[in-house]
Amino acid sequence: MDVIIINLILSGKMSKNNSKRVSNNFSPTGYSEKVMDHFMHPRNLGSLKDPDVIGMVGNPVCGDTMVLSLKVGKNSQKQDYIKQIAFETLGCGAAIATSSIITEMAMGKTLEEAWQISDTDVAGELGGLPPVKMHCSNLAASALKQAIEKYYAKNSQKNDNITKNYI
Ligand code: FES
Numbered sequence: 001m002d003v004i005i006i007n008l009i010l011s012g013k014m015s016k017n018n019s020k021r022v023s024n025n026f027s028p029t030g031y032s033e034k035v036m037d038h039f040m041h042p043r044n045l046g047s048l049k050d051p052d053v054i055g056m057v058g059n060p061v062c063g064d065t066m067v068l069s070l071k072v073g074k075n076s077q078k079q080d081y082i083k084q085i086a087f088e089t090l091g092c093g094a095a096i097a098t099s100s101i102i103t104e105m106a107m108g109k110t111l112e113e114a115w116q117i118s119d120t121d122v123a124g125e126l127g128g129l130p131p132v133k134m135h136c137s138n139l140a141a142s143a144l145k146q147a148i149e150k151y152y153a154k155n156s157q158k159n160d161n162i163t164k165n166y167i
Contacts, residue, residue: 031093032127034101039093044086044103051086053154055147059139064091066099068143072111072151080111080151087143094129094136098122102140115148117141 031039051069058065066089073083085107089099102122106114119137123129129137 030130035097038097038100042100053151055143066143094133098137098140
């Protein structure tokens with residue numbers, strides 16, 4: 001149902017007023033306005049030139065895939081932090097919305113702080129997701145964790161607060 005409605009909006013067969021009414025009622029898509037906003041206007045979409053690290057995860061059940069690229073800098077306390085972040089996602093509307101919002105949530109955070117972002121944090125930041133779409137938030141959180149873990153491994157850094165924990 002959600003794909004059909006989104007296609008109608010994109011094709012101009014449904015007016016924005018109608019689409020707004022649908023999201024305000026959380027029915028029939030079940031998506032919040034924030035989900036629809038991030039799906040229709042994704043932030044930090046694309047890939048970075050010369051990224052420091054890339055995280056890539058896929059969901060073997062639905063086949064959706066997310067690639068997250070990061071540039072890492074040092075803040076004034078000499079901690080590694082996310083200086084730039086971008087994503088490319090092949091997947092459903094919820095996967096695109098969760099990918100988009102996790103880039104906003106992670107930007108500027110230290111790697112340790114960003115690594116703490118969970119799938120439930122992502123869904124909560126979007127105002128919730130329908131239960132059948134909760135797994136989509138896992139894709140975004142897992143890609144971010146994987147990228148951070150790979151960054152530490154690549155730079156031969158050990159951080160006891162970061163453990164391998166991605167799909
Ligand atoms: S349906 Fe697979 S991530 Fe959304």
